[in-house]
Amino acid sequence: MRGTSPSEEQVRADAGAWIAEHWDPDRSLLEWRRLLAESGWAVPSWPTRWHGRGLPAWADRAVADELRAAGAVGTPLGSGMSLAAPTILEHGPDELRQQILWPTITGEVTWCQLFSEPGAGSDLAGLTTTAVRDGDDWVVNGQKVWNTSAHHADYGMLVARTNWDVPKHAGISYFVLPMRQEGVEVRPILQMNRHSSFNEVFLGDARIPAGNLVGTEGDGWRVARTTLMHERTFATMRRPSFPGAAGRAVDEAAAEAAEHFATYAWYPQRAGRADLVIDEARRRGRHHDPVVRQAIADLVAFRSASEWTAARAQAARRLGRAPGPEGSLGKLAASEVARRSARVHALIAGAAALLREGAHDNDATIAEVLVSTPAQSIAGGTDEIQHNIIGENVLGLPREPAADRGIPFREVLR
Numbered sequence: 001m002r003g004t005s006p007s008e009e010q011v012r013a014d015a016g017a018w019i020a021e022h023w024d025p026d027r028s029l030l031e032w033r034r035l036l037a038e039s040g041w042a043v044p045s046w047p048t049r050w051h052g053r054g055l056p057a058w059a060d061r062a063v064a065d066e067l068r069a070a071g072a073v074g075t076p077l078g079s080g081m082s083l084a085a086p087t088i089l090e091h092g093p094d095e096l097r098q099q100i101l102w103p104t105i106t107g108e109v110t111w112c113q114l115f116s117e118p119g120a121g122s123d124l125a126g127l128t129t130t131a132v133r134d135g136d137d138w139v140v141n142g143q144k145v146w147n148t149s150a151h152h153a154d155y156g157m158l159v160a161r162t163n164w165d166v167p168k169h170a171g172i173s174y175f176v177l178p179m180r181q182e183g184v185e186v187r188p189i190l191q192m193n194r195h196s197s198f199n200e201v202f203l204g205d206a207r208i209p210a211g212n213l214v215g216t217e218g219d220g221w222r223v224a225r226t227t228l229m230h231e232r233t234f235a236t237m238r239r240p241s242f243p244g245a246a247g248r249a250v251d252e253a254a255a256e257a258a259e260h261f262a263t264y265a266w267y268p269q270r271a272g273r274a275d276l277v278i279d280e281a282r283r284r285g286r287h288h289d290p291v292v293r294q295a296i297a298d299l300v301a302f303r304s305a306s307e308w309t310a311a312r313a314q315a316a317r318r319l320g321r322a323p324g325p326e327g328s329l330g331k332l333a334a335s336e337v338a339r340r341s342a343r344v345h346a347l348i349a350g351a352a353a354l355l356r357e358g359a360h361d362n363d364a365t366i367a368e369v370l371v372s373t374p375a376q377s378i379a380g381g382t383d384e385i386q387h388n389i390i391g392e393n394v395l396g397l398p399r400e401p402a403a404d405r406g407i408p409f410r411e412v413l414r
């Protein structure tokens with residue numbers, strides 16, 4: 001197959017020509033995205049049968065570049081395109097692919113991830129939310145938590161227990177849950193940084209059509225691992241910009257992005273804002289202090305090394321390789337950058353780092369860094385869990401002992 005793939009140059013030229021002919025900012029955003037999806041250029045790496053062009057993975061980035069260069073709008077941001085769609089593409093079934101991939105590409109529906117529970121985060125396979133088959137539906141009862149964007153999602157990627165009489169990993173199934181129904185109650189959580197981007201989700205006799213089972217019954221753990229793999233290697237979200245472009249589609253895309261980024265406004269601060277440390281040291285007159293200088297140099301060096309690791313992971317993905325150990329290393333490095341950045345900001349600003357309402361714009365940002373960075377080493381799998389993954393999967397160390405392996409979940413002490 002490799003020999004028959006067109007070159008990147010050819011793909012860019014073909015996509016560029018199509019965009020030049022069809023991009024019209026005065027269309028509605030929906031009309032434009034439908035046209036883009038019909039052409040196969042929205043996600044060219046997807047199979048032709050599912051709105052793509054069957055091209056290698058690098059083609060998605062190449063075409064996204066071409067769209068950006070033309071000031072044209074691409075696919076929607078968020079967990080629909082980055083997590084839900086790749087999972088459903090991989091595991092099916094066809095009827096669900098048919099029904100759900102199209103409105104996800106066009107942005108007509110948005111998504112959230114309903115994995116974590118009060119008693120099942122790191123040990124996700126210990127989840128107790130239960131789905132029971134009832135005629136043509138599954139009926140779900142339980143509670144999820146920390147669910148980003150659940151307050152405005154149309155669908156949830158849900159993992160639920162469908163069999164309590166087999167070992168814990170074997171009794172889980174993966175569903176697409178319609179969120180807008182009576183049995184689903186979403187309650188926003190107020191965070192210590194005053195944002196409210198995630199929620200508790202209570203499921204009381206929520207109903208899911210039988211056709212919304214992803215993969216097969218009892219195979220949900222394998223399906224969930226696909227979603228988690230994509231989550232661990234998910235690149236930083238870039239805010240779209242359309243320099244020099246104007247028109248209805250552009251305005252609607254800007255409004256869509258504004259709503260999306262309202263949820264994620266604190267994510268740059270969560271990552272530590274290492275980019276601000278040198279300016280902050282100068283602004284506060286701390287740049288001659290040898291201890292501050294040493295801390296900044298240490299942070300900048302570590303950050304550069306981790307960016308190169310991330311670049312290697314990206315290059316591997318561009319070549320169509322499966323997300324590998326680099327994903328786990330990158331996640332761990334991002335936590336360390338966030339932690340070190342918060343420490344350096346505190347070293348530079350002293351107690352004033354806690355003040356939100358200072359005279360300078362950066363004051364509120366630095367205060368937000370200090371109360372947001374802890375989330376970096378929890379979201380998408382904690383640092384300790386990443387250490388376990390690297391130990392077991394990369395270094396080949398013995399597996400962590402587990403008392404609940406191999407026995408029916410019903411008999412596991414909780």
Ligand SMILES: Cc1cc2nc3c(=O)[nH]c(=O)nc-3n(C[C@H](O)[C@H](O)[C@H](O)COP(=O)(O)OP(=O)(O)OC[C@H]3O[C@@H](n4cnc5c(N)ncnc54)[C@H](O)[C@@H]3O)c2cc1C
Pocket residue numbers: 112113114115116117118120121122123145146147148149198375376378379380381382383384385388400
């Ligand atoms: C910003 C953010 C967004 C999130 N978005 C979502 C979302 O959209 N959907 C969703 O479902 N969830 C989401 N989560 C939840 C996230 O996946 C969980 O918080 C995470 O998996 C950890 O689970 P927990 O909070 O239950 O901690 P626990 O699993 O209870 O862990 C508590 C502590 O024990 C440690 N620990 C646990 N097990 C082990 C072990 N085996 N070895 C060593 N140490 C261990 C952990 O590292 C941690 O320090 C989000 C979290 C954050 C912070």
